[in-house]
Structures are given as C-alpha cells and as structure tokens.
Amino acid sequence: MIAFWILAPLMVIAALGILFVRKAVHAAMLLAVVMLSMAVLYLALEAPFLFAVQIIVYTGAILMLFLFVLMLVGVDASDSVVETIRGQRVLATVFGLLLGVVLVTAISQLTLGDAIGLDAANSGGNIEQLANLLFSKYVFAFETTSALLITAAMGAMVLAHRERLTPRPGQAELAAQRMRDYAASGLHLGPLPSPGVYARHNAVDTPALLPDGTAAESSVSRVLSSRGTVRSAPAMAEDVVVIQQQIGGSAPAGGDNVAAATTEEEGA
C-alpha cells in the first residue's frame, strides 16, 4: 500500500501534465511515467505477468511507436490554442470534472470489504494459472485476437504504403523545373543562402543579414522557423557594449565585436 500512496499522486500529476504541456514529446514522456507507475501497481496487485506485459508492450512498444510517429510528424507537433467550437474547452473540462466527481463518489459509496486476494488463484504460479484460463475458458477470444492482430498489421501496411504515381525526377528534370520556376516567378536559380556566421554564435539557427540589415528568411531551415527556435541577429548584438566594457576596449564607431577583438590584439 506504501507503493500506492507514493505512486498515485505522481500518476495523477503526470496525467494532468499531459493535459497542459504544449509539446507532444513532453506529453509522451509524462505518459511513460504513468505507464511505468501503473506497472508497479500491477505488481502490488499480484499481477506479475501484467507487470511485465505493461512494461514490454505499453512502455516498450506502444510508447516507442508514439515517439517514432512524433519524430516523423515532428515539426507540427505543438498544439494550437484556437477553439473551433466556442466554449468547447470549458464545457469539456466541466463535464470531465463532473464525470470524475460522479465516479469517485459512486466508488467511495461502495463498501467492497476486504479483498479476497489472489493467493489461492495464483497457486502454482500466476503465469501458469493465466495460461490455464487463457487456453480453456478464453480460447475462442484468444484465437480471435490473432485475426485482429493480422488485420491490424495488414491495415498498417496498406496505410503506410505509398504508390509512386509519377516517375522519380532526375537531375535533368529538376534543373529544367528550376529554369521554369525562374521564368515563371523569378525564383532564384542558385542554392539557398547559407545562414549567418557570427563571432559568438553557432549560426545554423541565425538568419544571414541582407545588405539592408533585414534577416534573410530563406537562409534558415524551414523546420527551425516552424519550431520557433530562430534567433534574431540584431538581438545578439545587444550585449556588445557590455562585453566591450568588460574587456576594457573602447566602443568603436562600428559597434561590432569583430572590431573589439582587433583593438584588443593591438593592445597586446
């Protein structure tokens, strides 16, 4: 029972976290917490087989599948906060709370009495007794499961399969397409501009600056900009004055740290 009182608050907090975190990967991690804690609870409830199955199937297979799909979908994984049905969020929360309250009060009204316990039912081993039941009383359901699993595997294969309708474009076709784009919309023929290279920053997430000082959007990966992790180059220069005071250099007219470095070299 000690395990229960430690794990139950943890599980409820993690489950509530799934409702509130913005990133889907975080939700998956919180779900892993809930599932692993639940496995421990199965052990406390004298179900060692389900303990192993919970960890292997749920946490090992299903959750990994979730993470795998999240990595594929990835970029769009954050949630939008726009409500399409007005008041839906509030109503859903109210009815969810109501459901919880009704269920909890109904259960606490019940007097279940002392649990009989599984000592007698588990005699000779939990797995052996489960197998006895599974292959006698529930053998039909067990056989039906095989049909379900095969259908699921077939369905996943059919859904994941994509027929190529057009021939794969080669280098010649891609070059011709580029020229056509250039003729139609004036799209730049050459490669995309590389991101900005600055003295103090790894530049992959920082856009290059155009001659007029604005950021070149196409120089940063589309994935980074949709994740919202792109740095602004002018913001990086904000602390230049502070650093110059720290190293004792006088602020040059240009005000960039390349100039500050050269003045330091001259001093040395």
Place this chain on the structure above:
Amino acid sequence: MSVTPYVVLSAILFSIGAVGVLTRRNAIVVFMCVELMLNASNLALVAFARQNGNLDGQIAAFFVMVVAAAEVVVGLAIIMTIFRTRRSASVDDASLLKY
C-alpha cells in the same frame, strides 16, 4: 485491505484522459489520452480481480492491452496518412466531411 483506492485512482485517470481527448487539438496527444483511458480501465480490472480472488480480470486486462496495441498501430498509420496529405496533425484540419 480493500482495493477501493486503486479503483478511485483509475476513475480519476479515466476522467483526466476523457478531458484530454475532448480538449487537445493534436491528434497524437488525443491518441495518448485514449491510451491513458485504456490504462485506467486496466487498473480497475486488475484491482477487481484481486478483490474477487479470481484471474478473469487479469485476462480481460490482457485482452485490452492486445486490442490497444492493434488500435495504436492502425491509428498512428491513419495519422501518418493524414499528415502526409495535409501536412498537419491537428484534428481540426481533417474536417472535409463537414461541408
């Protein structure tokens, strides 16, 4: 020792999962909340198995796990297919039948 606390915990987790299904917009997170509800019902099944002193509840929980595994495989494949055609995993974007 009664199993009431376990069943109460299962009810709470089930309600949280239900709220998540109704409020979250990302199809994958909605799916995770469905999994949470399945897990909560599993906990109740295992708890009642212990209460009644027979293993039928554990067998039922085992079957729920099998069905959940099959459901996740197909569901995630559907989400992948929708994402491939629409470039979005939001449940609001798949609304073509509405109009």
